[in-house]
Amino acid sequence: MKKMKKRNMHAGPSLIRQSENRMKLDVQNIGKTFTLHNRNSVQVCGFSNVSFSVNRGEMLALTGPSGVGKSSILKAIYRTYLTNPGSILFHRTDGSVINLASCGESQVLNLRRREIGFVTQFLKVLPRITALQAVASPLVELGETEQTSSLQAAYLLDLLGIREELFHISPLTFSGGEQQRVNIARGVIAPKELLLLDEPTASLDEKSSDRVLELLMELKKKDIAMIGIFHDKGKIERVADKTYNVQREDSPVMTSSIQQEAA
Template identity: 55%
Template sequence: MVRLKNEENNSKNLHKEFTVHTRGGLKINGYHDINFDLGKGEFLSLYGPSGLGKSSVLKALYRTYTTTSGEILFNYDDGTSLNIATALESEILNLRKEHLGYVSQFLQVLPRISAVDIVAQPLIEKGESQTTAQEKAKEMLSFLNIKEELFAISPLTFSGGEQQRVNIAKGIIAPKSVLLLDEPTASLDMTNTNKVIDKLLEIKKQGVTMIGIFHDMDCMKRISDKIYDMKEKRYADNY
């Protein structure tokens, strides 16, 4: 059972199996027996070598992937809960809009939209004026070392690292109560990695619960309250 909630988050016995239809219905295990708990404002890192299903777990929590077995319960402040694993698509869309955010490794945006407008959009959706949202977006882009002359340009023309920083800025400028982060610093140098970690620590102090994937152990140690070892199916005791 997986529980994602504002006060406490727990995961137990989450399992995913993929079917390869081009290989005669071959079954491939994605992950199994995932079990973790998480409190409000805590950061949990998923740890382990490639191929253990870390990104797949995040996608299950966001319901990009369905689960083979196990529940994903999001408990609201009023005491009600939603099982993400079986919820209607309309319920999932509302959950994402109000409570659940996801930052992937890759920027996916429409062409010809400027970097500042992309980053400002989540603030506008929360009720900020366009002017205020754009000013805050510029501050976030500057903090993440995006040059001012690039603000009005589509980030699809940027380098990979610049695109990733725009993607991170968009994902965290108006954080939801639970934020899922899939290798947010994968393509970044140490300077920009530290900038991202600084901002995530700031968000954590605001009570945002986060589950993330980092291949850099130093990043995990700096940001994490708990590290879940996907291979051993338990928390890492010493890190």
């Protein structure tokens, strides 16, 4: 909180122009309806009228009760879900803007490789790979050497409190909390500009949760924009700069900054 105020106080005129360009993601009035063709074409509303924006180095927390569509919103940004209507404008470092809701599949694939990361709620890896390989693989896929990638993976696993003796075992044999930390390490190892986090601390004890939150704070300092789903108010206050309360159907939605709430 103090840090934020300090940063704002130092934001002189030159930084105002910069702040105009700090937009990372601008979600405008998106909605998602699932049509189940094989169930008499029944329509299920995932979410509707969702609008928010996130700047670089900022964490937006999505809040709201279970089943309100928070995870679906993250999947829509990642393009696992197709949305209609609305637009999801991704601002690239070179100044160009891409609408993730309508751009081509190849473009989405390129963005996923280099710019947009997603830490899903559950770890999905093949049972034949070790924890170290699972974490290192996103870096290897970007062309980094196996050795450098493994070193970085070991550093992250250690940082998140995974014991070294587990590094060479399939993470699918791990406990829920350990799997979640492997998943987070895997999600952050390759530098991305926008990170989507689906309940990254859901099944973690306090100590592990602290480590994850500290890691996320570090990422913010590196100017990474993040959208996360958290249920714990304390965690939201600690890590998020603003919240977006997702609500059912057409009820009004609120965006608020943590500073405003605190005030």
